[in-house]
Amino acid sequence: MRFLSISGSLRVASSNTAILEAAALLAPRGVEIVRYGELGELPHFNPDLDRETPPDRVLELRRQVGAADALLLSSPEYAHGIAGSFKNCLDWLVASLEFPDKPVAIINAAPRATHAEEQLREILRTMSARLVDEAMLTLPIQGSRLDAAGIAKRPDLADPLRTALGRLAAAVLAERTT
Numbered sequence: 805m806r807f808l809s810i811s812g813s814l815r816v817a818s819s820n821t822a823i824l825e826a827a828a829l830l831a832p833r834g835v836e837i838v839r840y841g842e843l844g845e846l847p848h849f850n851p852d853l854d855r856e857t858p859p860d861r862v863l864e865l866r867r868q869v870g871a872a873d874a875l876l877l878s879s880p881e882y883a884h885g886i887a888g889s890f891k892n893c894l895d896w897l898v899a900s901l902e903f904p905d906k907p908v909a910i911i912n913a914a915p916r917a918t919h920a921e922e923q924l925r926e927i928l929r930t931m932s933a934r935l936v937d938e939a940m941l942t943l944p945i946q947g948s949r950l951d952a953a954g955i956a957k958r959p960d961l962a963d964p965l966r967t968a969l970g971r972l973a974a975a976v977l978a979e980r981t982t
């Protein structure tokens with residue numbers, strides 16, 4: 805089973821990215837978590853470019869989304885919303901055939917970042933994602949300066965993350981059997 809993780813942050817020392825990297829370290833047996841790392845390289849969304857042959861970076865994003873059994877997303881909150889670069893990424897997926905009904909879990913790095921999470925949920929519902937609510941999680945690490953290894957070493961953070969990943973994997977398996 806393959807999960808594609810996408811951090812909505814371009815920061816090198818991002819809490820959101822650290823959580824997704826920790827998820828890869830804590831993935832259940834049989835689950836591979838691959839991080840999409842080209843968020844900042846995507847062109848600005850323009851419907852005129854989304855014709856017969858979209859830009860190569862967009863095609864690669866769509867290929868990776870299509871190859872994934874589920875998506876694991878984490879986004880910072882800026883001005884009560886998701887980061888513009890992350891919204892740009894999602895805009896490129898709106899008209900793609902790879903995205904609809906894709907199981908998705910959101911991991912939030914900041915308990916107070918409720919506006920971005922709600923905005924992200926609304927965008928994903930509009931895009932026909934299958935939100936896996938039982939795999940959603942808030943890990944309060946913002947400002948802690950923890951990296952992936954630090955998160956993975958702390959049972960109070962690692963255990964809920966493992967549980968969320970297990971629930972996402974269970975949702976994918978349940979979908980396969982129906």
